[in-house]
Amino acid sequence: MESILSSHPKYPSFKKQLRQHYILFLDQLTTYDNLCLLDWKHISPRIHKIPKGRKPLWFTTLEDLTTSHSYYRTLYDHFKLSEINPFSYTTGHFSKHSKPWLITALNNQIIIGKARRQPTPSGQVLITHWHSDIELNATQLYPIPAISIKPCTGCNLNSKLIASKCTIFIPINLATKFFGKFNTQNKQLNLNANYLDLLYSIAIRHPIQAPISNNIYISTTLILSVFETGSTTNTLQLIANSNYNQSELHFYTDGSVIQIGTSQCSMGIGWALVQDNNIVHTFQAQTKFWPCSFKAEITAILFALITAPRNCNVHIYTDSQSAISKYNNTNLTLLKLLFINTPYHSL
Numbered sequence: 001m002e003s004i005l006s007s008h009p010k011y012p013s014f015k016k017q018l019r020q021h022y023i024l025f026l027d028q029l030t031t032y033d034n035l036c037l038l039d040w041k042h043i044s045p046r047i048h049k050i051p052k053g054r055k056p057l058w059f060t061t062l063e064d065l066t067t068s069h070s071y072y073r074t075l076y077d078h079f080k081l082s083e084i085n086p087f088s089y090t091t092g093h094f095s096k097h098s099k100p101w102l103i104t105a106l107n108n109q110i111i112i113g114k115a116r117r118q119p120t121p122s123g124q125v126l127i128t129h130w131h132s133d134i135e136l137n138a139t140q141l142y143p144i145p146a147i148s149i150k151p152c153t154g155c156n157l158n159s160k161l162i163a164s165k166c167t168i169f170i171p172i173n174l175a176t177k178f179f180g181k182f183n184t185q186n187k188q189l190n191l192n193a194n195y196l197d198l199l200y201s202i203a204i205r206h207p208i209q210a211p212i213s214n215n216i217y218i219s220t221t222l223i224l225s226v227f228e229t230g231s232t233t234n235t236l237q238l239i240a241n242s243n244y245n246q247s248e249l250h251f252y253t254d255g256s257v258i259q260i261g262t263s264q265c266s267m268g269i270g271w272a273l274v275q276d277n278n279i280v281h282t283f284q285a286q287t288k289f290w291p292c293s294f295k296a297e298i299t300a301i302l303f304a305l306i307t308a309p310r311n312c313n314v315h316i317y318t319d320s321q322s323a324i325s326k327y328n329n330t331n332l333t334l335l336k337l338l339f340i341n342t343p344y345h346s347l
Contacts, residue, residue: 001026002289004065005058014058021047026066027081031194032088032201034081036073036141037066042194044179046087050192073142088201090176093119101180101191102127103198104170109157110134110199111170112149112189114180116162119172129157129166130189141196149189176202223306232285239273239281240307248313250274251304255296255320265291269300273307281307297323 001024005014023029028046029038038046040055068076075081094100099115102125113127129152138145152158152166159167178193191198223240227233243249253271258264270284287299297320308314318324 001062005061008058008061010057014061017056017058021051023047025087026062026079027085028087029062030075030081030085030087031141031197032085032204033083034085035075037063037075038194038197039073039142039144041192042197044192045090045177045198048179050179050181071143072140084204085201088197089205090201091173091205093172094177100177101189102170102175103178103191103195104175104202105199106170106174108136110136110195111157111168112191113168113170116167120169123172124169125172125175126159126161126167126169128162129155129168131155132195134195138196141194144194144196147195149191150187174202226306235283236303236307239283240309242281243273243307243312244309246309246312248315249308250315250317251301252317253297253300253304254318255293255298255300257291257293257296260291267291267296267299269296269303271300271304273304294320294322294326298326 001018002015004026005011008014018024027034029043030036031038040051040059044050063070063073066075066079068074094115096118101112101114103110103112105111110132111127112130112132114130115125115127117126119125130149131152132147132149134147135145154166157166157168159169161167176198178191178198181190181192182188183190223233223237227236251271251273253269255267255269257267259266267287268284269287270282272279272283273281283303285303287296297318301316301318301323304316305314
């Protein structure tokens, strides 16, 4: 997002607003296939809340800079995003303290409802059924056809477990959550999402055909897929190759920022790999965007970790108390995270 919006004179204000929504990547605001930019009214499944207020200036600026057609909301080809948007991978699973709205497609029917109970051991969840007039043959995400969603007064799917309510059991792994809101005036349900995008996101999680096993390749390192090609990347790859058979590694890491707040601001990272009190490898590099000392320290650690092979015990030695505290707090709260997508601004 920074590479797209940073040239705008109000970018410092934009950046603060993006942080409030935990938005770092363009993919967080695009459809399941990364071909269209979601409408402002439809981004709640990505930011895990209904956005308040009118459409902000940073979003209208993003629309102007990224969409080639305002009517269809299609992105310019030069962005070259992946064919499947990983941020659309959400399920209907929910905590015991919430009863979210869910949508699924079963037996050529679109089923919408609000969870009433916790899922059963077999993965079924009971929902209050709402009837919709979604067109099953609709495929174009934008402009999205208007629909009507009202409480179902009774149908052949009714479990009849609750009097005066049409309730249905649906498989939780074939459903996805959305932030619905009931309008008491017209008795309609507003999904606050693009319903076709929600349905397609379910479909890509459950493809009809499995890939051929011979085409599956598990890489021993993520370096070449994460970093751009260059001498720095090649250096990391060579170090990773030499670490391939190691079962234990000891890294001494460091990161720093100089002249922060000026045009000469620079962030440097580095680490040394030590074995038997001897320095085996060293690495130095510079990083940019979002300058702060904590980012430099944590990036140095990540650059060290990415050279370690699978199932390797890694020891990190750092003088950054903030990195140590963050690691300890993350370990303690890992099971309490509410979001499927990790908020990267917390790193």
